[in-house]
Amino acid sequence: MFPLSNPDRLVIDINNSDISFKRSSLPKPFGVIEAIRLGQVKGSSRVVFEFNESIKPAKIFMLTPSGGFSYRLVIDVARAEDKVDNNKAINDKKEVTKKPLIVIDPGHGGKDPGAIGVSGIKEKVITLSAGLELRKQLLATNKYDVYMTRDKDETLSLGSRVKKARDKKADLFISLHADSIRKSGTKGLSVYTLSDRASDKEAEALADRENKADIIAGIDLSAEAPEVVGILIDLARRETMNYSGQLANLLVQELRKEVTTLPNTHRSAGFAVLKAPDIPSVLLEMGYLSNKDEEKLLKRADYRKRLLEAVVDGLDNYFDQKSLAF
Template sequence: MVFVRKIFALLLLIGWLIGGLTVAYAQHTNVPLALSAKVEGGDEDMSITLIFDRKVDMVPQLLNHPWRLVLDFERLGFGFEIDQKDWSGFASDMRWGDMSDVNSRIIFEMDKPFRIAEIKAQENKGNDTFSLVLSLKQSDSDTFNAAMIDNMRTNAVVQRDTKSDRLGVSAKPVVSKKFTVVLDPGHGGIDSGAVGRHQTLEKEIVLAFAKELKARFDAEGNVEAILTRDSDVFIPLNDRVQFARQSNADLFISIHADSIRENYVRGATVYTISDKASDSVAASIAESENRADEIGGINFADEPEDVADILVDLARRETLGFSVQFARLAVSKLQEETKMINNPHRHAGFRVLRAPDVPSVLIELGYLSNAEDEKQLTQASWRAKIVNQIAESVSRFAELSGRRLSVANEKE
């Protein structure tokens, strides 16, 4: 009994410390702290109650496929854990995270179409907290879709004004005279990506790798390496593409470590873009990656497409040639140091590779669904070898493509 009491006391202490650290972090960064979330109701109506440590402003959005309630805030700290066993109503899932350095988002997935009947915001003077209570009622698909479109129109100006803030780095990157490679660590923020058998998160692995690769380029000084994100933030796919173009990039490398059903499949893979997938694995990976915006609560259907004229088509073809050239170089170098998947250069319709004027590849370092790959991905010594091989591939590509490799050789 004494032992049980000691364990109970220890657990209380740990909980108190964790809660205290979370609150301290929020206070230190001067952002509001989300304290709790409660979901209750029945099949026809339900309510969501969110408690914060201070007043917050919120903008709601509706998205379908699946039906979602998206709540946008300025940057929040998150101090709650959600036990869905206590839920009632027609909400099926909840996730939350940072969309950028200045914005956060909470998303509720629903089992059926719905409408927002009422939103109440109130200060709770008794305990110095702030509540948001959203009352939802069951609806039908047509009514939901009409409300969603109306909501998009209402928020259109706000979305255009704040779009540049999504990026984890400067929205107006400095154009370098050096050969420029944009390194894109996949996922981030609310989108964790794949999760390994030992709970390794893809978003953390690829960010660490991208930083190590950038450090290698920075140390050598002949390649300008820019990260699409250098922290745990969410960036929509289209913004990653646009950032590479705004940076006048000579090469775009999206870095991933996905998960697939066939857990026996392992090894690195290099992907280029194609309307038709080279195989079922490539198709599955592309489909998964292209859902990143959905996971982050972004409706990408209204994203503008590039002008489909003859000049754009010619640019795409030339760019694809460069992309394939780099993919072959990367495969050749990578297979010197690590296991590769069968037919390691594959292709599929990855949205993040669609820039018409920037050679682009997606590199799967390995698959977190495979135990051996997961172990490898967490080893700094293995990552260092792969960093070296990719860096050498980039340097060789710059030479072959006639791009600028060093400012020292330029005539000012």
């Protein structure tokens, strides 16, 4: 168990355990508790309490079984003593701490509609609605800065999406999509990261479809191909790919609780839009517009909201882990 600051958090790791709840069954945060999150970290369960003011654990003890309850771990927390002269320094420090910048990339747009759903809905419409909802949720946490590669219906090349993220010095890049395939029975969400060799044939075919966006939108690839495609696999990029993999796993962990996912939910292939060498990047295929039921769900704002809440939980867990890494 250990405390973290900025925001103030208490992290409890329980070894050799697997506690997994849907977010709707977690108790509602109240009082000094701002948020409660659960996650799995290397075979342990992690519970994170986020506080809206500075706290410290005051007393920790076990209760033996009684009154129908089993063994219970009790943690009393108290307000951290705020010395008057420390206050200013603490506030100043909070102001200079930079929030992580998350770049949201709603797939397709403008001349490129993306996939077309069974009822005729265009992928570019679903990805933009999802992107705007994700931005709203991320900003509401007060923990992140957000930049969108597009917040309206416009044509953007894949390379310019990556370039925007790099120009902004993003800490993370998340591209939103909703696929369509011939097999109308297939449904489920999947999360993709970049690799030189595709994890499977379907992932490779998907990357081919997504990479065609530039051709569909009539963008001249020759101008940007050498820069984007010709990036060397150096150490920095390998580290970025590790982070991307971690991020994808944490997203899958949360999303699995809320929505239908494809088998082997985390897949990889050569997506042009994931090629920033220095920014952990993932591509989220939120579901299949070629499946009648999933298309219906993806068109619903409440479904997208639930799906993206799980994404925010996954991102929170990712940044928690990153701040623990040093």
